[in-house]
Amino acid sequence: MAENDAVESRIVRELASAPFWQLEEGPFESGFDKDFGESRWTLLLQDMDKHLPQLTSILHLFHFIPRWRIDDIMISYAADQGSVGPHVDEYDVFLIQAHGQRRWKIDTNAIENDNLLPDIDLRILRQFETEQEWLLEPGDILYLPPGVAHWGVAEGECITASVGFRAPTSHDLLEGWVGHLLETGQAERFSDPQRPIINPQNAAEISPDDIDSLIECLNSAIPQGKEAMAEWLGCYLSEPKPHLYPDLPESDCDLAVIAERGIQRHGFSHLLYRRADNGITLYADGESFQLPLELAEFASMLCNSESLTGNDLAPWLQQETVIELLEALYELGSIVSEPRE
DSSP, rough: OOTTTTTTTEEEEEEESSOOOEEEEEEOOOOGGSSSBSEEEEEOOHHHHSSGGGGGGHHGGGGTSSSEEEEEEEEEEEEEEEESSSSSOOOOOEEEEEEEEEEEEOOOOOTTTTTSSSSSSSSSSOOOOOOEEEOOOTEEEEEEEOEEEEEEEEEEEEEEEEEEOOOOOHHHHHHHHHHHHHSOOOOOOOOOOOOOOGGGGGGGGOOOOHHHHHHHHHTTTTTOOHHHHHHHHHHHOOOOOOOGOOOSSSSSHHHHHHHHHHHHEOOOOEEEEEETTTEEEEEETEEEEEEEEHHHHHHHHHHOEEEOOOHHHHTTTTTTHHHHHHHHHHHHHHHHOOOOO
């Protein structure tokens, strides 16, 4: 995986002298591990649940939390004493020990902005005071809330799975929402045909009436009410990461094959749905589809399953809306037919 240019990979090394920590980004050449020695380095692989679909069974353990909140499973391999240094994350994370042992320490003190090592590409804390620590064995899980500083060090080589959660900032949401409005909205040009003649001595003044008129012009670009933003949020939350969009299919959807073999969700795809009084909106990889309320059970089954058999689909394939939806999802690459065994 670390040699694959489609996989986001990094190596963090602890050094004996300044800057004390070093970050290298993949992909890496075969045999790279021999260059780093037997201790004090860690390999990090992002989005492993998308590249290795068999890992999605781990995510099923976290379905007491909405699926849109789950970001990815990061897998880390650490040589003896390997670590990424003391740091803090701004999102929830569950650390699952998969192989070997790792000692985790936490510091719940408030983190100041000046408590970071300078001149490195890692946000490593300069000062860290251990309050509690645990030695995790295979099968143990440690939950870390946002903002809690932590430091994990391998005792012997080890593998840890980190389930990270999506926590967009208000600026992230604002950037996405405004970008959507600029791309799809109709621009209204400012005009003031009823403006009265003013005293030339006041020509440089921005009047209160002008401020009100310009704010009104600005507000005209923002849809009023909750529905437009809710629709955009569904698309926004279902979008894959830019480098993880599913490939488009090479052939047309064959409904007979789907009815026989069933379907599976593409590992890169996100399927979500939203219920309203007048129907169901299903979101797939940034696209939306309107469904009648009577298909709520089908939407739930489709979005909450990694795969569906032909028997699962059979009761629904009598409805034209379901057939059209499956064909559209297939054309997007969001679903594929199950391979023949």
